[in-house]
Amino acid sequence: MRRLVPGWLGAPRLDLPLLAALLLIMGAGLMVLYSASGEDMGMVTRQAVRLGIGLAVMVGLSQTPPHILRNWTPWIYAVGLAMVAATWVFGVGQGADRWLDLKVVRFQPSEIMKLAVPMMVAAWLHPRLLPPNFRDVLVCAGILGVPALFIARQPDLGTALLVGVSGCFTLFLAGLSWRVIAGLATAGIAALPALWMVMKEYQRDRVRTFLNPESDPLGDGWNIIQSKIAVGSGGVTGKGWLEGTQSRLEFIPERHTDFILAVLSEEFGLLGVLVLFAAYLFVVGRGLYIASVARDTFSRLVAGSLSMTLFVYVLVNGGMVSGALPVVGVPLPLISYGGTSAVTLLAGFGIMMSAWGNRRFVR
Amino acid sequence: MRRPGKRGPLNRPLKDEREEQLLFQSRARIGFAIIAGLFLLLATRYLWLQFWQAEDFRTRSESNRVQVRPVAPNRGMIYDRRGRIVASNRPAFRMEVVPEQTGDLADTLARLGEIITLSEDDLERFERARGRYLDFHSIPLRLDLDEGEVSRFAVNRHRFEGVAVVPYLSREYPYAELLTHVLGYVGRLDERDLREVDQDDYRATTHIGKLGVERAYEELLHGTSGVERVETNARGRALRVLERTDPVAGSDLVLSIDVDVQRAAWDALGDFAGSVVAIDPRDGSVIAMVSKPAYDPNLFVNGISKADYEAILAAPRRPLVNRSLNGGYEPGSTLKPFVGLAGLELDVVQPGQRIFSNGRFFLPNYDRPYRDWRDGGHGHVDITRALEESVNTYFYQTAVDLGIDRMHDYLAQFGFGAPTGVDLPGESAGLLPSRDWKRGRFNQPWYPGETVIAGIGQGFNVVTPLQLASAQAALVNRGRLWAPRVVYAVKGAEDPTARREDAPERQQVPVVNPEHWDLVLEGMRRVVNGPRGTARDVGLEAGYVIAGKTGTAQVFTQDQRRRYNQDELEESLRNHALFIAFAPFDAPTISIAVVVDHGGAGSKVAAPIARATLDAWLGQERLMGYRP
Numbered sequence: 001m002r003r004l005v006p007g008w009l010g011a012p013r014l015d016l017p018l019l020a021a022l023l024l025i026m027g028a029g030l031m032v033l034y035s036a037s038g039e040d041m042g043m044v045t046r047q048a049v050r051l052g053i054g055l056a057v058m059v060g061l062s063q064t065p066p067h068i069l070r071n072w073t074p075w076i077y078a079v080g081l082a083m084v085a086a087t088w089v090f091g092v093g094q095g096a097d098r099w100l101d102l103k104v105v106r107f108q109p110s111e112i113m114k115l116a117v118p119m120m121v122a123a124w125l126h127p128r129l130l131p132p133n134f135r136d137v138l139v140c141a142g143i144l145g146v147p148a149l150f151i152a153r154q155p156d157l158g159t160a161l162l163v164g165v166s167g168c169f170t171l172f173l174a175g176l177s178w179r180v181i182a183g184l185a186t187a188g189i190a191a192l193p194a195l196w197m198v199m200k201e202y203q204r205d206r207v208r209t210f211l212n213p214e215s216d217p218l219g220d221g222w223n224i225i226q227s228k229i230a231v232g233s234g235g236v237t238g239k240g241w242l243e244g245t246q247s248r249l250e251f252i253p254e255r256h257t258d259f260i261l262a263v264l265s266e267e268f269g270l271l272g273v274l275v276l277f278a279a280y281l282f283v284v285g286r287g288l289y290i291a292s293v294a295r296d297t298f299s300r301l302v303a304g305s306l307s308m309t310l311f312v313y314v315l316v317n318g319g320m321v322s323g324a325l326p327v328v329g330v331p332l333p334l335i336s337y338g339g340t341s342a343v344t345l346l347a348g349f350g351i352m353m354s355a356w357g358n359r360r361f362v363r
Numbered sequence: 364m365r366r367p368g369k370r371g372p373l374n375r376p377l378k379d380e381r382e383e384q385l386l387f388q389s390r391a392r393i394g395f396a397i398i399a400g401l402f403l404l405l406a407t408r409y410l411w412l413q414f415w416q417a418e419d420f421r422t423r424s425e426s427n428r429v430q431v432r433p434v435a436p437n438r439g440m441i442y443d444r445r446g447r448i449v450a451s452n453r454p455a456f457r458m459e460v461v462p463e464q465t466g467d468l469a470d471t472l473a474r475l476g477e478i479i480t481l482s483e484d485d486l487e488r489f490e491r492a493r494g495r496y497l498d499f500h501s502i503p504l505r506l507d508l509d510e511g512e513v514s515r516f517a518v519n520r521h522r523f524e525g526v527a528v529v530p531y532l533s534r535e536y537p538y539a540e541l542l543t544h545v546l547g548y549v550g551r552l553d554e555r556d557l558r559e560v561d562q563d564d565y566r567a568t569t570h571i572g573k574l575g576v577e578r579a580y581e582e583l584l585h586g587t588s589g590v591e592r593v594e595t596n597a598r599g600r601a602l603r604v605l606e607r608t609d610p611v612a613g614s615d616l617v618l619s620i621d622v623d624v625q626r627a628a629w630d631a632l633g634d635f636a637g638s639v640v641a642i643d644p645r646d647g648s649v650i651a652m653v654s655k656p657a658y659d660p661n662l663f664v665n666g667i668s669k670a671d672y673e674a675i676l677a678a679p680r681r682p683l684v685n686r687s688l689n690g691g692y693e694p695g696s697t698l699k700p701f702v703g704l705a706g707l708e709l710d711v712v713q714p715g716q717r718i719f720s721n722g723r724f725f726l727p728n729y730d731r732p733y734r735d736w737r738d739g740g741h742g743h744v745d746i747t748r749a750l751e752e753s754v755n756t757y758f759y760q761t762a763v764d765l766g767i768d769r770m771h772d773y774l775a776q777f778g779f780g781a782p783t784g785v786d787l788p789g790e791s792a793g794l795l796p797s798r799d800w801k802r803g804r805f806n807q808p809w810y811p812g813e814t815v816i817a818g819i820g821q822g823f824n825v826v827t828p829l830q831l832a833s834a835q836a837a838l839v840n841r842g843r844l845w846a847p848r849v850v851y852a853v854k855g856a857e858d859p860t861a862r863r864e865d866a867p868e869r870q871q872v873p874v875v876n877p878e879h880w881d882l883v884l885e886g887m888r889r890v891v892n893g894p895r896g897t898a899r900d901v902g903l904e905a906g907y908v909i910a911g912k913t914g915t916a917q918v919f920t921q922d923q924r925r926r927y928n929q930d931e932l933e934e935s936l937r938n939h940a941l942f943i944a945f946a947p948f949d950a951p952t953i954s955i956a957v958v959v960d961h962g963g964a965g966s967k968v969a970a971p972i973a974r975a976t977l978d979a980w981l982g983q984e985r986l987m988g989y990r991p
Binding site for chain 2: 127128129130131169172173174175226228229230231232233234235236245246249250251265269270273274277280281284285288291292297300301304308311314315318319322324
């Protein structure tokens, strides 16, 4: 009988500490979602199903050897890029939509690019000598820059940022020279005014509102102010599960998606927030460890880059909720309501676990 | 700086796996360190918000959550003398709109117009109200929705963000126009009203007394508003009450008005316009106060439509005028008992003294005749006979002997020429002429002829029906003058036993000789019961003894040398008919004044109306064995 069952089902090559941390985060997420949705069990069930699908994808990818993933990479990247380009060319009219509505109609190809870009950069660098030479850096910049620009034009600044950053992290981990990094950073700061020019009006408003939320407390500043009130009023120990008045009385905007951290902060307080941050930090650290023991360049770079990108999610979202960063549509990983982002993230962890399963055992 | 590496197949450089891994590990460590540092920074941000600033944010969260709302008290009910409800509170529904929540207000209003009736007036009123409120306030759009409208809205509610149907108590006057001029009505609170009341107490109140008892007793009827602390969501919907201070309902009022008597007077007036005021001389309470025509006060409660209001304004007999309080009539012969008493008490005429009437009275050195109503006169008459037959000459002479100023001062003691002090707003003072008054008013000297006609209540004299009834009550009370009261008792919400409101005593007319008073009252008795009385028909088969005095108020100055047949005159030129009466003669319980606009002679038209009213009161009194 045992022969009829694939071998890996008997002993799946999963990293248990990482899996435990992910399950902890997802469990907490479902609990907070139950509260944020106004005790809507249907919503929680839907999210649980999506997480289940994500976990299945993760397990599936974790059993796929890295070299197969690497062979798929150009195709995934090409298809993803084509779809992103298509949305730009055919213009599904998202540019006119507000960010609230964007949640509902956000087009998916950009999510694929969150994985495809670091994978493609890693795949490009895989056979090459590291640290990368100038020509390779330029190619990689193209690999990450083109889709990021397309996505930014959609406009979906949050996803563009994550896509671009994940590619940059790959380069950084590949050993991009500090001089180049310093040069890019300088160029980036210099390009800020140019970025301002390119931004849509609503994006500029968000930045303005971020800089001074009290200037428009009933309009655009409302979200930031109410979110901060939710976080602050939670105090050290929180108001208790299902007891958060800011969320239950609907003062927090987007409380089950982008601002779900405000609900968690209000109900579980500073202690809850610190536990969550610790869990995320553990996941990032564990991911980097997995990467560092990976067998080949591709696995190493992809696993490392995805780990570091996870942190960017948390930083941007946590900064937005606490009013420390402008409002950018970045979900809180594995906690915000929504399927695509969860599946993409878990797929990423599947790739990491594939690297773990094929790690080198001898140092 | 790159080291020359080995080259593998396809001329590619051979990777040094070990070297690469070390490079990666160093980068990963740096990356992790930066990430851990930034996490620390982020955690510090949360520490700042949730630890250092927690108190501040907790307060803001609390003020987000909890709103303080005023709760309107229930308005006091009003009962008549016998406990019948004359003003009550009926459960009703009104529609309120929060402009800010509607998205597109104009569109919402247009769509609402398809399921409920929205008149131009409603929309105009709403627009005006918007000026007073802020856009996140709930502003009344339509009051008193009917059942169909309520259910149609319930079905379509999802289509109307920011619109709500709210239950409230609407004032209702079951006797409609019968009591309008006593009760007045409540109407929508407007800015002018707000200036006159404690704004905090009226924050939740929508209606306020505009006229009559409703206005005069506003403070008692209104009560004290309560306060509610409610948990409110971000859209302003109240979810639950956290704490509540109940409002104190307004006090109930018991009127001294007897609806049966009021109705009898109203019906007896028939198609005539006019006024009937009846006062209980024992305590100054008003038993009936009819002014006809009237209008339905219920129209005003939830906002009268322009068309309805214009119809009332345009009505030829002016239903808005409260004739009992504001109708200015010449008292005519109804003033004679008071003039006669003045003559006796001021020692101008002796009790037994007889004055000769030959039908025409002349002032010395003037050739203008002042007529008696009967050609050829009444012969020698004393005070009782003069009253019984309404002999003008007797009172011409008395008035001339008194002089206008003494007459003015004496009659003023009965309340003529001044408001009676009734507990209703807007009462007229009437007019009691004097030399000073005429000089002040017209800058003209007083002419002797004016004194003559003042003696029979003509000329400048103006009285209100209420003044007449009140003055007559003082006459039967031997000089005790009440400020009349329409509210008999107040029943506080916390004090269920009715508290009697005594009519204040205004003044006491000095009594020189009680016999003088008896003579005047006897004269009035004979008006109804004497063989030559001018209102003999009124007393027939009454079962109690009525005393009174007829009167006629001239509508335009008639030529004293001509006789007019009043029946042939156009109605609007016909005289007003007056009749004052009290009964039972020995122990009066009612003093009544009847004025019939353009009724002609007092005895024919006004006296039967008085009789019907007296019957209603005295018949009922005997039945109930009523004592105040």
